[in-house]
Amino acid sequence: DAKTTQPPSMDCAEGRAANLPCNHSTISGNEYVYWYRQIHSQGPQYIIHGLKNNETNEMASLIITEDRKSSTLILPHATLRDTAVYYCIVRMRGGGSNYKLTFGKGTLLTVNP
Amino acid sequence: DVKVTQSSRYLVKRTGEKVFLECVQDMDHENMFWYRQDPGLGLRLIYFSYDVKMKEKGDIPEGYSVSREKKERFSLILESASTNQTSMYLCASTGRGRVETQYFGPGTRLLVL
Numbered sequence: 001d002a003k004t005t006q007p008p009s010m011d012c013a014e015g016r017a018a019n020l021p022c023n024h025s026t027i028s029g030n031e032y033v034y035w036y037r038q039i040h041s042q043g044p045q046y047i048i049h050g051l052k053n054n055e056t057n058e059m060a061s062l063i064i065t066e067d068r069k070s071s072t073l074i075l076p077h078a079t080l081r082d083t084a085v086y087y088c089i090v091r092m093r094g095g096g097s098n099y100k101l102t103f104g105k106g107t108l109l110t111v112n113p
Numbered sequence: 114d115v116k117v118t119q120s121s122r123y124l125v126k127r128t129g130e131k132v133f134l135e136c137v138q139d140m141d142h143e144n145m146f147w148y149r150q151d152p153g154l155g156l157r158l159i160y161f162s163y164d165v166k167m168k169e170k171g172d173i174p175e176g177y178s179v180s181r182e183k184k185e186r187f188s189l190i191l192e193s194a195s196t197n198q199t200s201m202y203l204c205a206s207t208g209r210g211r212v213e214t215q216y217f218g219p220g221t222r223l224l225v226l
Contacts (some may be wrong), residue, residue, distance in 0.1 A: 044220050049213065101158075
């Protein structure tokens, strides 16, 4: 799986957009970008994933650069409940022999009132 | 909505006790996982099951065993609990071929005294 780099922490004002960056310069052509988050004392929660096109769902938007070496997760109107550690994971789709998720250190997003 | 439940949120056991952690999912998922999460070490996969009665060792299976007698239920067993097994234990599930979008339970925080 490609290595990812995320800032250790970010702050965001409540109601504003939170833009969380992730660098994955060694991503290969068949690897997807996945985002999870983990609210304190809870299990991780899947948010969104994409290959090369921008993606949007009810939780967030994912913007992947054209060269696919970086991506940004956007929470359009952050709330206090979005305070969590956000993990960017790059891996191939499907199982095969690699069935585990590898979480790095992630970004602690703190949404302030 | 996928629901993954774990039998306890908090558990305190004594060294040498046999400990059972249970996980139940309600989405008919084939794959189920047990992870442990420790500060600074991230999530580490203990065991994985891709079908009833099937199991695969993860990265740190020593000291643990698992049981999957029914599709919806995956149990983690600590045969003889030790203090270094104090941790947050997370169960996850996902459908066949979709190991990258895992749904996690709330976690069980186990303290072994």
